[in-house]
Amino acid sequence: MLYLHIPFCKQACSYCNFHFSTNLKQRDAVVAGMLRELAVRREELPGGSVPTIYFGGGTPSLLTSTELEGLFAEIRRAGYWRGELETEITFEANPDDLTADVIRMLADSPVNRLSIGIQSFNEEDLRFMNRAHDARQALTAVEKVREVGFDNLSIDLIYGAQTTSDLTWQQNLEFATELEVDHIAAYALTVEPKTALGHRVATGAVPDTSDERFATHFGMLIDHLTATGYEQYEISNFARPGHRSRHNSGYWTGQPYLGIGPGAHSFDGKNRRRWNVSNNNRYAKVWPEVGDYSAYLDVGPLLFEEENLSLKDRYNEYVMTGLRRIEGITPGEISRKFGADLAQYFESEMAAHLANGNLRPLTAENIYRLSRRGLEVADGVAADAFY
Numbered sequence: 003m004l005y006l007h008i009p010f011c012k013q014a015c016s017y018c019n020f021h022f023s024t025n026l027k028q029r030d031a032v033v034a035g036m037l038r039e040l041a042v043r044r045e046e047l048p049g050g051s052v053p054t055i056y057f058g059g060g061t062p063s064l065l066t067s068t069e070l071e072g073l074f075a076e077i078r079r080a081g082y083w084r085g086e087l088e089t090e091i092t093f094e095a096n097p098d099d100l101t102a103d104v105i106r107m108l109a110d111s112p113v114n115r116l117s118i119g120i121q122s123f124n125e126e127d128l129r130f131m132n133r134a135h136d137a138r139q140a141l142t143a144v145e146k147v148r149e150v151g152f153d154n155l156s157i158d159l160i161y162g163a164q165t166t167s168d169l170t171w172q173q174n175l176e177f178a179t180e181l182e183v184d185h186i187a188a189y190a191l192t193v194e195p196k197t198a199l200g201h202r203v204a205t206g207a208v209p210d211t212s213d214e215r216f217a218t219h220f221g222m223l224i225d226h227l228t229a230t231g232y233e234q235y236e237i238s239n240f241a242r243p244g245h246r247s248r249h250n251s252g253y254w255t256g257q258p259y260l261g262i263g264p265g266a267h268s269f270d271g272k273n274r275r276r277w278n279v280s281n282n283n284r285y286a287k288v289w290p291e292v293g294d295y296s297a298y299l300d301v302g303p304l305l306f307e308e309e310n311l312s313l314k315d316r317y318n319e320y321v322m323t324g325l326r327r328i329e330g331i332t333p334g335e336i337s338r339k340f341g342a343d344l345a346q347y348f349e350s351e352m353a354a355h356l357a358n359g360n361l362r363p364l365t366a367e368n369i370y371r372l373s374r375r376g377l378e379v380a381d382g383v384a385a386d387a388f389y
Contacts, residue, residue, distance in 0.1 A: 021265030035289030
């Protein structure tokens with residue numbers, strides 16, 4: 003899998019702690035560095051075309067047609083992708099960026115799946131989050147891209163915000179399903195340090211988020227989307243049949259992926275995680291000097307850091323992602339991947355959650371899956387299984 007991080011935004015959303023910059027001065031140099039990184043790091047992934055390509059950010063919809071064409075040209079030249087139609091190619095876009103020119107650019111590109119960052123259809127929510135679009139743009143974004151033929155669409159929503167009443171959230175859900183998009187990703191608003199929202203909460207300018215509100219909105223989310231034909235295939239992700247995110251599913255099942263761009267993360271599918279420097283200026287300065295993979299490794303911390311996961315680290319990650327997915331976990335699979343001792347440990351730690359109803363009753367296949375009640379405390383259930 004291939005991920006490209008576009009680290010630029012028009013303005014900073016109040017809650018976001020991803021790596022991005024609202025200063026576009028380094029834009030040309032960063033894109034040039036990404037082209038070089040695509041060429042140099044090709045050997046980190048298996049040969050042949052990747053199954054998925056994902057443009058995330060930041061805000062990919064700030065790319066020009068020349069920049070996007072250049073990135074696709076290098077993706078092809080380096081052999082990540084040879085034009086196969088079945089490859090899932092996702093592009094994140096903000097509603098306010100979906101002008102006629104941008105939509106035409108995307109329609110003319112190999113992109114075949116759009117993920118639109120709507121977050122809310124409510125004006126008060128959008129202002130509180132400091133989103134660049136308004137409620138009208140949120141409502142019309144899907145219609146505009148459908149007009150040019152995009153039919154594989156995902157939208158993001160945020161619940162539990164201080165401005166989001168139960169009525170507002172119900173209206174957001176109704177707007178979303180009336181649009182008949184194929185995929186909806188919905189996340190609880192998280193107050194992160196070093197963000198505008200984090201500062202406002204810390205200083206008492208706005209109240210903290212409410213666990214009670216989170217629980218209420220999460221329950222409404224499940225009830226509404228499952229009643230309207232969506233499958234909850236991961237805690238925060240809902241899809242119509244045949245429209246799961248193949249890229250994100252790859253993350254959750256431990257597939258190898260390569261992250262290109264400042265702040266992007268990579269995983270070799272075994273035990274090595276690597277993450278790029280979250281500094282646009284350094285990224286742009288260093289990459290022009292990197293001629294090959296050996297030189298890339300030599301510069302080391304100037305461009306990346308890495309860690310090697312222990313067996314127990316990998317087991318903990320497997321438990322965390324496995325319990326979030328509808329497929330669940332079996333002790334037999336744990337035994338095959340990590341050994342019989344950890345499989346036995348998992349079963350012993352999960353006994354209490356089977357008894358209290360956080361896990362569904364075991365089937366003949368011995369699959370451990372979260373119950374409806376368990377979905378609300380998923381992190382706690384997984385933490386109890388960590389070694």
